[in-house]
Amino acid sequence: MEVKALTLVLTRRCPARCGFCPQEFKARDMSRQTLRAALRGLGPCLGRGGRIKLFGGEPLLKPGLVRAAGRGAAALGLEASFELSTQGKLMDEAMCRFLAGHPEVEVFFGRPSPWVRRLPGAALNFILPPGQPAEEVLARLRQARGMGFRRFNFLPVYFKAWTPAQLAHLRRAFAGLARAARGGIEVLNLRRAGRVPLYNDGWCVDTDGKVYASNLVLVRDGILRAGRLALGDVRRPRHLKPFPPARELDGLLESCFSPEVLEGTRRADAELTRFVLGLQRSGAGASRPFFSGPLL
Numbered sequence: 001m002e003v004k005a006l007t008l009v010l011t012r013r014c015p016a017r018c019g020f021c022p023q024e025f026k027a028r029d030m031s032r033q034t035l036r037a038a039l040r041g042l043g044p045c046l047g048r049g050g051r052i053k054l055f056g057g058e059p060l061l062k063p064g065l066v067r068a069a070g071r072g073a074a075a076l077g078l079e080a081s082f083e084l085s086t087q088g089k090l091m092d093e094a095m096c097r098f099l100a101g102h103p104e105v106e107v108f109f110g111r112p113s114p115w116v117r118r119l120p121g122a123a124l125n126f127i128l129p130p131g132q133p134a135e136e137v138l139a140r141l142r143q144a145r146g147m148g149f150r151r152f153n154f155l156p157v158y159f160k161a162w163t164p165a166q167l168a169h170l171r172r173a174f175a176g177l178a179r180a181a182r183g184g185i186e187v188l189n190l191r192r193a194g195r196v197p198l199y200n201d202g203w204c205v206d207t208d209g210k211v212y213a214s215n216l217v218l219v220r221d222g223i224l225r226a227g228r229l230a231l232g233d234v235r236r237p238r239h240l241k242p243f244p245p246a247r248e249l250d251g252l253l254e255s256c257f258s259p260e261v262l263e264g265t266r267r268a269d270a271e272l273t274r275f276v277l278g279l280q281r282s283g284a285g286a287s288r289p290f291f292s293g294p295l296l
């Protein structure tokens with residue numbers, strides 16, 4: 001399997017504790033040595049078109065690691081692009097200046113942030129909570145656009161037991177968002193796909209240097225204990241196991257979530273898929289390659 005994504009979990013801590021977040025938090029950060037080993041051992045395998053995700057927890061709790069990742073990639077001549085996922089609250093002048101000087105880093109904010117005025121390529125992970133009426137969703141979209149956001153990744157809250165009434169709200173909200181997409185916003189869902197809602201295939205290096213086949217391991221220790229995603233240790237990259245076939249991953253989510261929650265997730269994800277397919281047919285919301293210049 002060709003690996004195109006490398007998720008680096010810079011920290012398992014996050015002060016935000018959003019109610020919808022399915023992650024398990026721990027007081028653990030990645031060390032610089034582990035970061036270097038991940039970039040050196042796995043970065044070159046991604047090649048052009050690959051993506052390195054600076055992830056958490058909240059990666060901006062470790063701003064030095066964010067900068068070190070960029071500089072380390074440059075020193076190694078890596079061709080992969082970068083993505084930084086942050087809730088946004090810990091963005092400060094120094095980090096904003098660093099990121100503004102490196103437009104090849106695609107910043108995803110977890111909530112509308114005035115820093116977008118300084119980072120015009122930044123995207124918003126736009127969360128759709130169960131039961132929010134379409135009018136409120138569209139008002140939030142207008143507000144985010146008023147702040148300067150033009151690029152959106154729409155995400156229904158996953159791993160919740162969506163009721164039929166909540167799913168009906170979600171469908172109406174997506175209908176309104178499809179109209180908004182014709183008005184010029186960029187919908188990043190058009191270039192994202194995965195086998196599991198919310199989580200990404202590819203290498204995931206946890207804070208301790210253990211390598212997994214998906215960042216799904218961040219959800220619950222139950223998935224870690226299952227061991228089926230474990231590939232090895234980033235300090236011994238030549239001994240990493242190959243990715244497990246998809247059927248071997250069956251049952252992982254079932255070990256962490258109830259059938260009602262998984263069914264709700266599946267249905268909410270189906271609404272998102274319907275929205276994306278509609279946009280593909282109409283040509284609205286089209287994404288452009290984010291950046292094609294040199295790396296950090």
Ligand code: SF4
Pocket residue numbers: 014015016017018021022023056057058086087110
């Ligand atoms: S900011 Fe992100 S990692 Fe932190 S609690 Fe919210 S969704 Fe989870």
